[in-house]
Amino acid sequence: MQEAAEYQSVFVGAAREKLDDIMSRYPTKRAALLPALWIVQEERDWIPEGAMIEIAELLDITAAQVKGVATFYTMYHKHPVGENFIQVCTTSPCNVCGAENVVKALLKETGCGELGATSPDGKFTITEVECLGACGFATPIMVNDDFLDSVTMETVPEVVARYRDGKATG
Amino acid sequence: MGYPHKSDPKENVVLSEYFGDAGARTYDGWVERGGYKALKTALGMEPNAVTDIVKQSGLRGRGGAGFPTGLKWSFMPKEKTRAHYLCCNADESEPGTFKDREIMRWTPHALIEGCAIGQYAIGAEVCYIYIRGEFTEPIKVMQAALDAAYANGVLGDNAMGSGKKLDMYIHRGAGAYICGEETALMNSIEGRRGNPRIKPPFPAAAGLFGMPTTINNVETLAAVPHIINRGAEWYSGLSLASEKSSGTKLLSVCGNVRKPGNYEVTMGFPLKELIYDLCGGMPEGRTLKAVIPGGSSVPILTREEAEGCILDYEGCVAAGTMLGSGGVIVFDDSVDMVYQIMRLAKFYAHESCAQCTQCREGTAWTVRILERILAGKGTQDDIDLLLDLADQMTGKTICVLSDSCAVPVVSGITKFRDEFDAYISGAREPVLTHG
Ligand SMILES: Cc1cc2nc3c(=O)[nH]c(=O)nc-3n(C[C@H](O)[C@H](O)[C@H](O)COP(=O)(O)O)c2cc1C
Ligand code: FES
Numbered sequence: 209m210q211e212a213a214e215y216q217s218v219f220v221g222a223a224r225e226k227l228d229d230i231m232s233r234y235p236t237k238r239a240a241l242l243p244a245l246w247i248v249q250e251e252r253d254w255i256p257e258g259a260m261i262e263i264a265e266l267l268d269i270t271a272a273q274v275k276g277v278a279t280f281y282t283m284y285h286k287h288p289v290g291e292n293f294i295q296v297c298t299t300s301p302c303n304v305c306g307a308e309n310v311v312k313a314l315l316k317e318t319g320c321g322e323l324g325a326t327s328p329d330g331k332f333t334i335t336e337v338e339c340l341g342a343c344g345f346a347t348p349i350m351v352n353d354d355f356l357d358s359v360t361m362e363t364v365p366e367v368v369a370r371y372r373d374g375k376a377t378g
Numbered sequence: 379m380g381y382p383h384k385s386d387p388k389e390n391v392v393l394s395e396y397f398g399d400a401g402a403r404t405y406d407g408w409v410e411r412g413g414y415k416a417l418k419t420a421l422g423m424e425p426n427a428v429t430d431i432v433k434q435s436g437l438r439g440r441g442g443a444g445f446p447t448g449l450k451w452s453f454m455p456k457e458k459t460r461a462h463y464l465c466c467n468a469d470e471s472e473p474g475t476f477k478d479r480e481i482m483r484w485t486p487h488a489l490i491e492g493c494a495i496g497q498y499a500i501g502a503e504v505c506y507i508y509i510r511g512e513f514t515e516p517i518k519v520m521q522a523a524l525d526a527a528y529a530n531g532v533l534g535d536n537a538m539g540s541g542k543k544l545d546m547y548i549h550r551g552a553g554a555y556i557c558g559e560e561t562a563l564m565n566s567i568e569g570r571r572g573n574p575r576i577k578p579p580f581p582a583a584a585g586l587f588g589m590p591t592t593i594n595n596v597e598t599l600a601a602v603p604h605i606i607n608r609g610a611e612w613y614s615g616l617s618l619a620s621e622k623s624s625g626t627k628l629l630s631v632c633g634n635v636r637k638p639g640n641y642e643v644t645m646g647f648p649l650k651e652l653i654y655d656l657c658g659g660m661p662e663g664r665t666l667k668a669v670i671p672g673g674s675s676v677p678i679l680t681r682e683e684a685e686g687c688i689l690d691y692e693g694c695v696a697a698g699t700m701l702g703s704g705g706v707i708v709f710d711d712s713v714d715m716v717y718q719i720m721r722l723a724k725f726y727a728h729e730s731c732a733q734c735t736q737c738r739e740g741t742a743w744t745v746r747i748l749e750r751i752l753a754g755k756g757t758q759d760d761i762d763l764l765l766d767l768a769d770q771m772t773g774k775t776i777c778v779l780s781d782s783c784a785v786p787v788v789s790g791i792t793k794f795r796d797e798f799d800a801y802i803s804g805a806r807e808p809v810l811t812h813g
Contacts, residue, residue, distance in 0.1 A: 233547045235587050241569030242552055280571040281552035283511045299473045299725050300718045301632040301707050338555065338725050339473040340512050343632035344639050353514045
């Protein structure tokens with residue numbers, strides 16, 4: 209039997225100080241829940257179960273309440289994702305400007321093959337998302353925390369190359 | 379990052395004057411451009427007098443509903459025994475809309491100044507700016523501007539030396555369109571799922587943390603400093619058609635036009651001129667087929683309707699639609715309306731918070747039936763079923779997300795029926811294999 213890896217607390221040192229500062233902005237502890245989940249994701253790239261329990265204790269709520277919130281919001285990763293998580297807007301305004309072709313080009317160029325699957329080299333995962341609020345700059349995509357706009361079928365290879373060797377920014 | 383186009387002489391640049399001017403982003407740059415004068419003026423007035431100016435200006439909410447802003451502020455209780463809150467709605471997720479993003483990216487201090495004036499007018503010491511989680515760059519720019527505003531004493535315990543306390547924080551969303559709905563937004567700040575609340579009570583009575591709260595859109599608040607600086611009369615005079623619609627409006631134009639982007643025009647501007655002159659018309663060899671003028675939640679216009687539509691609250695209603703958020707989605711003759719309506723319905727199905735049965739089930743079934751039609755397996759009964767479903771989804775739920783899904787379906791079937799019929803009769807090749 210495989211022993212579960214021991215959970216390492218997220219909220220120690222600077223991360224704890226950051227959370228305390230955030231908590232001082234609100235009249236309730238619970239209001240710091242979304243920011244706390246963001247801190248976990250910044251530190252760990254996803255939200256492990258242990259972190260939900262840790263947050264619950266810090267904010268005086270139940271782990272179920274934390275989980276209920278974490279699962280409501282699509283940007284929190286409930287599972288580990290590929291090194292580069294790519295989200296492509298395919299809602300109508302981008303759709304009529306060729307967003308589905310951008311998706312196809314990305315699937316091919318990264319080797320992911322299909323949506324939601326991680327590429328064989330573990331470097332990429334691609335999903336479609338709804339409107340990213342940049343419809344006049346079709347097609348916007350997010351790679352991790354980077355927001356790239358005006359991506360076309362033609363510029364996809366260059367974008368993928370930029371991220372293939374580790375995480376790039378901008 | 380996309381760079382804004384040069385402004386067109388037909389535009390009336392008020393809010394967008396400094397779009398593309400990176401110097402306006404810094405505190406010093408903003409002050410050089412006349413920034414924070416309006417806040418200083420407002421802090422020297424009675425809070426009620428500030429609200430009165432906004433009332434007289436005729437400013438109406440730019441988030442979609444067009445509710446008069448000064449009137450909304452006047453609903454806030456005058457007693458100050460409880461905390462009051464201002465929430466700035468920067469969740470901008472309505473398909474077709476991308477104006478608040480540009481306000482925050484280029485003129486972050488304009489928004490801070492507008493929020494601070496709003497706070498003072500309604501007696502709120504704290505303002506939360508709720509920014510959608512995907513807006514990583516606007517969040518960075520806004521945070522840097524907030525830090526500078528605090529460092530220069532604009533915000534904090536003694537805002538601009540007035541003795542007033544004004545605090546302002548960014549609250550980052552995490553991917554949920556529904557959090558743009560004002561009561562869902564408050565739940566999201568409180569650390570809950572973004573489920574809209576039943577109204578009443580209205581936010582001015584019991585809003586964020588149960589306290590009196592006002593929620594305003596980014597563009598609404600960013601207009602306020604200009605009104606304080608130049609007067610209510612100047613603003614109410616900005617009107618080309620109906621006097622019930624005043625000021626300028628940022629229109630986000632996207633889809634099939636040569637020059638998509640944000641265009642700021644005086645209320646009452648003709649949609650036809652916006653599309654053909656300012657945006658350079660259709661792509662080469664294409665003609666206009668349909669326009670959704672106010673973000674995806676408003677009825678679709680045919681080419682004829684669009685070409686006669688006046689862009690203000692009343693003009694859009696007269697054309698059978700709404701000004702909404704001002705997200706203008708343009709479709710040319712190459713667009714498959716059935717497919718795009720399915721894609722919009724899919725948006726609503728994905729974004730439903732799933733509290734209300736009519737919305738949770740209705741949005742999902744709308745998508746399935748549309749997919750069936752696109753797969754060549756639809757029947758005429760499916761059209762009746764879609765319309766019946768739309769009826770069940772309208773006016774029956776806690777918020778209007780459900781209604782918004784029904785809108786493109788009903789207007790699409792009514793106005794582009796032949797395209798649905800072509801899939802059903804087999805005259806058109808199926809484009810989906812599932813359904
Ligand atoms: C489903 C739904 C989504 C909404 N999304 C937004 C949004 O992203 N931004 C916004 O300002 N208003 C949005 N609204 C409107 C808000 O509920 C609210 O009316 C508005 O923020 C009030 O500000 P205003 O009076 O300045 O327009 C949305 C409404 C609904 C029903
Ligand atoms: S539809 Fe793609 S960003 Fe809005």
